[in-house]
Amino acid sequence: MKQIKTVGVLTGGGDCPGLNAVIRSIVKAGNACGLTTLGIKNGFGGLVNNEWTQLTAQDVSGILPRGGTILGTTNRDNPFHFPVADHEYADLSARAVTNLQQRGVEALIVIGGDGSLRIADEFRQKYNLAVIAVPKTIDNDLPGTERTFGFDTAISIAMEALDRLHTTAESHHRVMILEVMGRYAGWIALHAGVAGGADCILLPEIPFRISSVINKVRERQQQEKMFSIAVVAEGARLTGGSPVVARIVDGSPDRIRLGGIGNQLAQAVEEEGRIETRCTVLGHLQRGGSPTAYDRILATRYGVAAVNAVQDGEFGCMMALKNNRIVRVPIEQVAGKPANIPLDDDLIRAARAIGVCFGD
Amino acid sequence: MKQIKTVGVLTGGGDCPGLNAVIRSIVKAGNACGLTTLGIKNGFGGLVNNEWTQLTAQDVSGILPRGGTILGTTNRDNPFHFPVADHEYADLSARAVTNLQQRGVEALIVIGGDGSLRIADEFRQKYNLAVIAVPKTIDNDLPGTERTFGFDTAISIAMEALDRLHTTAESHHRVMILEVMGRYAGWIALHAGVAGGADCILLPEIPFRISSVINKVRERQQQEKMFSIAVVAEGARLTGGSPVVARIVDGSPDRIRLGGIGNQLAQAVEEEGRIETRCTVLGHLQRGGSPTAYDRILATRYGVAAVNAVQDGEFGCMMALKNNRIVRVPIEQVAGKPANIPLDDDLIRAARAIGVCFGD
Amino acid sequence: MKQIKTVGVLTGGGDCPGLNAVIRSIVKAGNACGLTTLGIKNGFGGLVNNEWTQLTAQDVSGILPRGGTILGTTNRDNPFHFPVADHEYADLSARAVTNLQQRGVEALIVIGGDGSLRIADEFRQKYNLAVIAVPKTIDNDLPGTERTFGFDTAISIAMEALDRLHTTAESHHRVMILEVMGRYAGWIALHAGVAGGADCILLPEIPFRISSVINKVRERQQQEKMFSIAVVAEGARLTGGSPVVARIVDGSPDRIRLGGIGNQLAQAVEEEGRIETRCTVLGHLQRGGSPTAYDRILATRYGVAAVNAVQDGEFGCMMALKNNRIVRVPIEQVAGKPANIPLDDDLIRAARAIGVCFGD
């Protein structure tokens, strides 16, 4: 097996706390074993456009605690379907491969989510490119790994938001709703909800009834707890699949208050439950800022594991956390298969045991 | 002058970090000089409904770091215009005064914002009630005082949000917009914007042009700073007074994305400036949670000052911070007169000096 | 199997973030299945002294985010060797058991560390008491479980401290040393060190040479990194077992600056390495304050699992985290057997791979 001398690194998809920690770890571990690391800027778009940057020990000094990515990122720009003009796309993947070859890059480490994994896998299949993936998403919805980095930071931020809303809910005897990310999977809502002591947690995995939420609020009022907290994932849906908004508009289109599920839910609870209700949408605050200790450690481990895989000449794999160890799983087994929370998940059961309402 | 033996305390208006610190300070300072403090629950509504709670040293133990108010609050329920049925109101102020008298309460300390100040002043005028006010608003828009408690916490939270958005803006080469509170006055936007290094700060006090914002973004791009951060107060308005939404909807009502000024601005900047733009609405996160050191100290001082005023028998006044001392100003001079940022404010000038764009 | 109706709960040993979260979870899960929970105050001492408190849903409302324990704790007061006078002890364990019986307590949940586990096990052996343990220690040094709650919070606090020290080290071109807890096991030092980007991590498990630390500092200086950060567990020791202080005092007893390993190390590095060096001892700051999301979730799961064990009538076991599930391990297998970091631990290897010096 020929020893690899130069590796390229790129970050793809949405911002995620810990990206810099992975980059730093790859560069430091690479340095220690004679591997040169080249940075590709702005995700797969930069690979097509030939945007490079050096990554020496000096370049990664001090970036461990910083959010974002020094390489830049984008959640567009698929080389196999690349925007070349307005509404016009072309396959520029060959150009991307040529760019790698001209720099002498023998392996490519992709730090990204599901979209990036799929592109990486296509490069592997079509060009036999030596790719290694590091799973990145604040949503924790990648299969094959127990945790993605960025998730712990996201739930920490959401929990702090719940702590703040708690004091206001209690002072005002209100229902406070926090809408968090999670279009298809409710990991953030579930974990943040338990950590923040939410009374209701609404997930894409469990269709909910507004009446269940209101019943929970009333049950608490009967126990002299005059306020309630709900966390709702942006992808949560009513039973039957009807959007919440339909319940609201009836006959009075001028009363439509558009917005995401959180705001719709707030309006419905306020009107049907006759209790003052407010919604906050956490939005981008979940994905920026300094990573938690947990995420910095996990990201560091992932980076070292990626370099180890390069040294072992094992490609086409994604680094994954399994039973507290970093293992390698084939990218093709995980790409394109988002991981939902199983309905018998331990934490869902624990939450139900302490009385959390899931709206069902 | 007859020495007062029993004082009532209530908190009114929106939640605000530091309310508990004021309550604790009043109870502790009162205890030390033989004053009994009775708590009225849920603001002026509780005064009408005769909801009382004792406030001993034990009751206020450990509440200093906690957000919210142990007394509960509400931003409705004016005794002079009290909701008695759906859409029906009555003047129940006499009942409120009777309730105070029956408990032997000789003076009332009102911790609240402009709405509470006006009610307190009406009690003073109509019933000669001995009232003392402590200025509370995260918006810092009360006249007569340099600072209200809660404001420092609000700008700290907004600054942390900006720090988070900063990393994402930089990684994605985006414009990130943060909408903060401030319907009539832009204190939070101004201070948070400077603390968070915003490139544009849009205030109710300074009507703005979208073209100014876009020019600032472009100016930065020419300096190789591919991202920008804007803070916008919810009450900011375009020059000419036209709402931003008007610029967006033209001819295509189905493209309306309703929402506050922040989301409207984001859409306008993205479409007219052709740069990816995202908005986050901070909302209730600004008013909950543990107060900062600054606010805890200020709140503690206000509470002591209120007790001192009771001891001095000086009523009808609001505690105010002036040149680092707590002074007393007549409530009638401040009630109903929200304080905007003067256009020659030192911080606006300093911000302009370092290149911040105010949209004008 | 007779269904248990009343359970007692106590917290023992040093303060630990998440204690309240476990208590809340036990009470809430107990309530839901008809179990009455009685609180014993101040650890095993309160069991001897018959100090009880009720634990209703109301009592545990709002305690999830709070550090400390509403039950009080102590790290003395073993009922089998109870202080009855100055330097005089007696076995009062029978009295403790009587106290439990008189209240109708059929099972005892002990939330504590190794000391508490041993006492619990002694009650089980001598009185056949139905005990269940929840593993608590910020040090993470209990066997049988992958994580104790409180540990994630401790490393988060230590990491934040390292982030602060980092800026000062860099500005002053200094070596900054942080001494963290860990008398026998270095889990906090290892994890906080990796999360905080420490250059040297000194553990009880790996005896160190001062020359190794100084060499690391010099290696960094040659790479133009004029500062270094070291984390040292309080139980770290020099190779050969000689205390650091011995190297310092020779011939000049008046120059002795006593103190823990951190201060001794600082003095040695400064004198032998001729580089300005400062030490901070984190101390009690590691064990107070609001728990992280991770710890709140883990603590909640432990509490539910303890109630489940009560319902299942399975006693003499400690709840443990194993491969992301909560399992039951016999207390006798874990009590009295502190868990060190194995030398081939994944994180030690990852840290070595990115160049961290362990002093060996």
Added chain:
Amino acid sequence: MKQIKTVGVLTGGGDCPGLNAVIRSIVKAGNACGLTTLGIKNGFGGLVNNEWTQLTAQDVSGILPRGGTILGTTNRDNPFHFPVADHEYADLSARAVTNLQQRGVEALIVIGGDGSLRIADEFRQKYNLAVIAVPKTIDNDLPGTERTFGFDTAISIAMEALDRLHTTAESHHRVMILEVMGRYAGWIALHAGVAGGADCILLPEIPFRISSVINKVRERQQQEKMFSIAVVAEGARLTGGSPVVARIVDGSPDRIRLGGIGNQLAQAVEEEGRIETRCTVLGHLQRGGSPTAYDRILATRYGVAAVNAVQDGEFGCMMALKNNRIVRVPIEQVAGKPANIPLDDDLIRAARAIGVCFGD
């Protein structure tokens, strides 16, 4: 008046949150009015050694939230008494001035504390150097200004530490002592103590009795508050001026536990008061890390004001906060005159009013 074209900037003395914010503000405000800013590295030492760095808009991008100083600093290296060999010093001030002239630097902005102010003033007197000072110290003990930047961050960190210690003190029924900085002035102890709800605050300005501290602890125990919190400035002293340690050692030198005032006090309270007592020394944690919103704003204003003074050609002055405005005070009036807390300080009086014990 000739318009100045090039200004030098240095940071001197101990690390302080907000240094980077001042540097950024000077560079940005300077840029806007055509002023070139040159950075001098590592304080006055760098001025002697001719260490320069450019300071463009790009160099200061992103430094606002970062602790430390990108220029480096030192609290040694006085050009008028410069270390040239071991224990040997020379006056190299002329060389420093030559270095400035050779770079075309017409004015020098010194961001520093009392030591730096004195050096700046000596340059002004001996060389007629155009100097401007920005007051920096976490201790807030500079005269002429109401606030130095860095102070608000220091008290915020100390307050968070007190919040943590609070939970442990309460859980363990202990006295917890926090030793904070303040050798000659107790500003940090006073403000952090009030913000953190300390029961005792011991300042250099008010000599204390151990019996007063113990009496306060006992008074609280009688009110069923079984724990107490004390904040002690490192420079606090017993009445009569005798060091605390003298009370401890008597007759038993082997029992000496050396350490600062905090540890001595803890030992004395534990032994004489017979209550478990622990001390934490906050140390360097007070001066590192990201500045608070308050400090970032103040630092930004100071930087702009310094540039304004350069433009106005007014030198020999320090920027100062007075009644919420930034004014200029002659350096000679403030250098060498540390500012203690006046005994009739408003906050001392407010603290006494709520029952805080100052040990007198």
